[in-house]
Amino acid sequence: MAILGIDLGTTNSLACVWKDGKPELVKNSLGELLTPSVVCLDKEGNLAVGAVAKEQLITDPEDTAASFKRWMGTPKTFTLGGRTFTPPELSALVLEKLRRDAEEALGEPVTEAVISVPAYFNDNQRSATKLAAQLAGLKADRIINEPSAAALAYRLVHGEGDACLIIFDFGGGTLDVSVVECFENVIEITAIAGDNRLGGNDVDEAIARYFCAFNELRPGSLNAEQQAILLRQAEQCKCALSWSNLAVMCLPGPDGSSYTLTLTRDLLFRLCEELFERMKRVLARAIRDSGRNIGEIDHVILVGGSSKLAVLPDFIASLFGKPPLILDDPDTIVARGVGVCAGIKERSGEIRDIVMTDVCPFTLGTSVVNDDKDQNPHMSVMIERNSVLPVSRTDRFYTTRDNQEKIRVDILQGEEYYARDNLKLGEVLITVPPEPAGKQWVKTTFTYDINGVLQVEVENPSTARKKTAYVVNPSLHLSEEELEQKLQELAAIRSQLDQSEEEQLLLATAERIFAESTGRLRKETGRLLDLYRAMLAEGGGPARRHRERKWMKSQLEKLEKYREGEVFDLELPDSWEDDGE
Numbered sequence: 001m002a003i004l005g006i007d008l009g010t011t012n013s014l015a016c017v018w019k020d021g022k023p024e025l026v027k028n029s030l031g032e033l034l035t036p037s038v039v040c041l042d043k044e045g046n047l048a049v050g051a052v053a054k055e056q057l058i059t060d061p062e063d064t065a066a067s068f069k070r071w072m073g074t075p076k077t078f079t080l081g082g083r084t085f086t087p088p089e090l091s092a093l094v095l096e097k098l099r100r101d102a103e104e105a106l107g108e109p110v111t112e113a114v115i116s117v118p119a120y121f122n123d124n125q126r127s128a129t130k131l132a133a134q135l136a137g138l139k140a141d142r143i144i145n146e147p148s149a150a151a152l153a154y155r156l157v158h159g160e161g162d163a164c165l166i167i168f169d170f171g172g173g174t175l176d177v178s179v180v181e182c183f184e185n186v187i188e189i190t191a192i193a194g195d196n197r198l199g200g201n202d203v204d205e206a207i208a209r210y211f212c213a214f215n216e217l218r219p220g221s222l223n224a225e226q227q228a229i230l231l232r233q234a235e236q237c238k239c240a241l242s243w244s245n246l247a248v249m250c251l252p253g254p255d256g257s258s259y260t261l262t263l264t265r266d267l268l269f270r271l272c273e274e275l276f277e278r279m280k281r282v283l284a285r286a287i288r289d290s291g292r293n294i295g296e297i298d299h300v301i302l303v304g305g306s307s308k309l310a311v312l313p314d315f316i317a318s319l320f321g322k323p324p325l326i327l328d329d330p331d332t333i334v335a336r337g338v339g340v341c342a343g344i345k346e347r348s349g350e351i352r353d354i355v356m357t358d359v360c361p362f363t364l365g366t367s368v369v370n371d372d373k374d375q376n377p378h379m380s381v382m383i384e385r386n387s388v389l390p391v392s393r394t395d396r397f398y399t400t401r402d403n404q405e406k407i408r409v410d411i412l413q414g415e416e417y418y419a420r421d422n423l424k425l426g427e428v429l430i431t432v433p434p435e436p437a438g439k440q441w442v443k444t445t446f447t448y449d450i451n452g453v454l455q456v457e458v459e460n461p462s463t464a465r466k467k468t469a470y471v472v473n474p475s476l477h478l479s480e481e482e483l484e485q486k487l488q489e490l491a492a493i494r495s496q497l498d499q500s501e502e503e504q505l506l507l508a509t510a511e512r513i514f515a516e517s518t519g520r521l522r523k524e525t526g527r528l529l530d531l532y533r534a535m536l537a538e539g540g541g542p543a544r545r546h547r548e549r550k551w552m553k554s555q556l557e558k559l560e561k562y563r564e565g566e567v568f569d570l571e572l573p574d575s576w577e578d579d580g581e
């Protein structure tokens, strides 16, 4: 019995099986490879999944759900046709359709599947995906990361030599960039970075906005249906430019008139410029985190439907100095890789076992103060994001006050510099003998395993006292809404601080660089932040503060230049550590 490989996408889903020594995509009941991940349950109780439901997004948006993959592992629900659905339930309806269509096409029952998920999916999101499979009558104990699947598809064509790949997965609503290293029978994701608000939809919106501006239509003047039609046309024209030089958009106006726009590749390129800037930043982050430089990247592999964007290869080529690799059809690559994985699961003789490793997508650490006067504990990183799992790290933390009796080790998750801006997952409190500050210390070990369990062990060597805490699923103690709310609260608190706007901006910029970087750069940014904070705390007259601002600004510019320069070979400052004054 065949195991079904499934790419359960935010926008589109596909199925693939391993057959006669190669992956074979399975067509749905309409003869299509792509099944839109859209579900509609109308007021009369008629259920539609896939292409039909996608049409109903325009005619009956209230009873139609799309992009629910974004909400996997959160408590959000959707109401369609008066019934409430969770994201796994909606995903189950899509999986169910894929399963039934595959049974029809293959002429045999299907009870088992391998499903791909984004590499950054945490344990809750993975469990939600497995639950969806279960609800659809599929056993899915194998979950594979989308970039690993893409790398598997690449290996199938390009053999077994060593390769360092960038998997550039540009889908309907998200961009996921992964650095993947392949050697022997190992496929290892060494870094991931992404923007979950950057996808094909944004291109459609940019085109629609331009259409309105060009035709002097006020954005608010279109009703919801016209807006939906406009976006639909924008998408169609965008796709048409993959094979044609022009595409024409046309919207009916008042009294039989019409609004039109002729879209060319040049125009599309211009409309995408802002999106390209954002892509560049995501790419820089992934490459920087992988510890590789741009010259060491063997291939950039374009994956995902939006990778067919007519102007994308030119943009990638301009960044990397060589064209990206296009493996046949970008929007089926992940599915084909999952098909290979299904073959491995079936233990087909034609392919050997491949080891795939995972990374921790977020930073874990604890809070520390510089001395007993320091009011703003900051994050001391224990496990850096993108560390390969399982991972374990040990560090020492000292008392900061004389006769201090307890040491508290906070367990934090996040990329922010100040401890309070990160998510607190728990704490370990341990008693130490009272002595002068800095004499007593604890040995702290963070261990994060492949099942999403974090173990924190704290030991005081002088008393041999030891305490251990476990945190399951460090990533999802808050729902996305709660997280958003918490972040807003924090932002409000921060803005109350007594600083000029310019000083706030400098601090915020430094905090962002801290959040975006890893390794030595992150440490240096932290040091710089400490220093500047201390300067601000000391006060000083306007002239001095002005000088300090100028200094801080130049330091930050050097840091930024250093980050981008090293990756994209721009002009590199000799050193960003000397202070330039």
Ligand code: ADP
Residues within 6 Å of the ligand: 008, 009, 010, 011, 012, 013, 170, 171, 172, 173, 174, 199, 200, 201, 235, 238, 239, 240, 242, 303, 304, 305, 306, 307, 308, 309, 310, 331
């Ligand atoms: P996801 O992985 O999010 O489910 P897909 O990889 O299927 O999504 O990508 C869907 C996106 O691909 C849509 O935004 C669609 O407009 C876009 N797309 C499909 N074909 C083309 C094309 N020829 N040119 C540009 N964009 C395309």
Ligand code: MG
Residues within 6 Å of the ligand: 009, 010, 169, 171, 304, 334
């Ligand atoms: Mg996808």
